[in-house]
Amino acid sequence: MVVLSQQDLARDAALNTMQFFAQESCGQCTPCRVGTDKAAQLMAAPVWDHDTLDDLGQVMVDASICGLGQAAPNAIRCVQRYFADEVAAGMSNQKESQR
Ligand code: SF4
Secondary structure (H helix, E strand, O other), rough: OOOOOOOHHHHHHHHHHHHHHHHOOOOOOOOHHHHHHHHHHHHHHOOOOOOHHHHOOOHHHHHOOOOOHHOHHHHHHHHHHHHHHHHHHOOOOOOHHHO
């Protein structure tokens, strides 16, 4: 369980989660090894490239060997579905150096 305050942004939490997945990826399969890192880069941008994130997420779900890579895109999809306003507004509490 992850608890966020009212000052936290879901997109920052999702980026942090993706960066965690990128660090935890064992590297055995390319969709997860490269996909989590690339997704984190895309999610750090002020404006998300939704088409690329959607394509990348689908490849990760379809082609990753284990649950880590298959579930990692959920961080993207949840924010797109439930916190689209944060992404559309380019909101972030993270400093540029942390992205
Ligand atoms: S999906 Fe699983 S097996 Fe593939 S790189 Fe990620 S952690 Fe390793």
